[in-house]
Amino acid sequence: MGLKKGAVEDLIERAGGCAVIDGGLATQLEALGAHFDDPLWSARCLISNPELIEEVHVQYLESGADIVVTSSYQATILGFVSKGLSVNESESLLQKSVHLALEARDKFWKLVQRYPSHNYNHALVAASVGSYGAYLADGSEYSGYYGKDITLEKLKDFHRRRLQVLVDAGPDLLAFETIPNKIEAKAIAELLDEENVPIPSWICFSSVNGENACSGESFEECLDILNKSDKVSIVGINCSSPQCIENLVLKFRKLTKKAIAVYPNSGEVWDGKAKLWLPSECFGGENFEVLATRWHEAGASLIGGCCRTTPSTIRSISEVLKRRL
Numbered sequence: 001m002g003l004k005k006g007a008v009e010d011l012i013e014r015a016g017g018c019a020v021i022d023g024g025l026a027t028q029l030e031a032l033g034a035h036f037d038d039p040l041w042s043a044r045c046l047i048s049n050p051e052l053i054e055e056v057h058v059q060y061l062e063s064g065a066d067i068v069v070t071s072s073y074q075a076t077i078l079g080f081v082s083k084g085l086s087v088n089e090s091e092s093l094l095q096k097s098v099h100l101a102l103e104a105r106d107k108f109w110k111l112v113q114r115y116p117s118h119n120y121n122h123a124l125v126a127a128s129v130g131s132y133g134a135y136l137a138d139g140s141e142y143s144g145y146y147g148k149d150i151t152l153e154k155l156k157d158f159h160r161r162r163l164q165v166l167v168d169a170g171p172d173l174l175a176f177e178t179i180p181n182k183i184e185a186k187a188i189a190e191l192l193d194e195e196n197v198p199i200p201s202w203i204c205f206s207s208v209n210g211e212n213a214c215s216g217e218s219f220e221e222c223l224d225i226l227n228k229s230d231k232v233s234i235v236g237i238n239c240s241s242p243q244c245i246e247n248l249v250l251k252f253r254k255l256t257k258k259a260i261a262v263y264p265n266s267g268e269v270w271d272g273k274a275k276l277w278l279p280s281e282c283f284g285g286e287n288f289e290v291l292a293t294r295w296h297e298a299g300a301s302l303i304g305g306c307c308r309t310t311p312s313t314i315r316s317i318s319e320v321l322k323r324r325l
């Protein structure tokens with residue numbers, strides 16, 4: 001099967017040149033009362049309270065998100081099995097993460113049809129694929145250090161089955177998130193080819209210093225690999241400080257012709273050991289509205305928020321980006 005082209009490009013056009021991605025899913029689940037002190041992190045909610053996930057998707061759609069990202073970031077078959085679930089049950093939870101977002105999107109779209117003057121776009125559902133570091137739950141999605149025994153093949157094996165199950169569940173695209181190093185980007189690009197994945201993907205890296213991937217490897221090297229893959233439609237940065245983003249968009253713009261997505265966190269820093277967010281050391285919490293405009297002008301065509309951002313952040317971004325229409 002060939003790659004289904006056009007859905008993302010159409011959406012960017014319908015959104016007036018910049019599509020709005022949703023905000024922190026785990027963050028908003030926690031704001032509504034969920035607790036994630038667990039190696040499964042937000043994926044725990046797929047077991048304990050799936051209705052809450054659908055509610056959060058709807059909140060982001062109401063706020064103006066053109067793309068909702070599923071609750072599968074830290075949902076893995078290995079992670080669920082280690083909690084005592086069977087492989088079948090684990091795969092059903094992965095499917096459920098996609099179905100919850102599709103249902104939220106479809107219900108919301110049906111509802112807004114009653115208001116002919118609404119200015120929402122028909123949203124897309126991106127199935128989240130968190131990095132291997134997210135599964136390790138040791139903070140390594142922000143260090144890029146996966147231990148000395150990691151290999152390309154091990155990373156492909158880690159990602160393969162989850163990828164197949166998520167794709168079969170029918171999302172519009174795949175969202176690889178917080179990729180911290182070159183080896184994982186290469187593993188994903190090879191896997192997308194080997195599995196002949198028929199939907200587009202974005203691959204978003206994390207960055208701590210605003211210059212390189214978290215591993216210290218250059219984005220020149222990382223994007224060189226992704227530029228060769230026609231399965232990867234979009235590249236970018238997520239869950240990194242907003243302060244880093246403009247510089248990184250300008251850098252990416254020189255390194256790739258692909259669309260660029262950015263959805264930073266609030267600037268707070270994840271302490272992987274203590275499992276909590278620490279205050280930002282340098283980001284002063286400037287206005288996301290102002291920043292989002294700058295990121296768009298620098299060359300990003302998909303913009304949203306990641307951890308510690310909320311529906312109100314997305315509403316501000318959506319209003320400022322769509323005000324131009």
Ligand SMILES: C[S+](C)CC[C@H](N)C(=O)O
Binds near residue numbers: 134
């Ligand atoms: C994006 S981070 C805040 C997700 C949680 C992390 N992988 C952990 O489990 O510690």
Ligand SMILES: N[C@@H](CCS)C(=O)O
Binds near residue numbers: 025042069070306
């Ligand atoms: N899609 C995930 C990303 C975590 S970095 C979330 O919003 O919770």
Ligand SMILES: [Zn+2]
Binds near residue numbers: 239265307
């Ligand atoms: Zn995040």
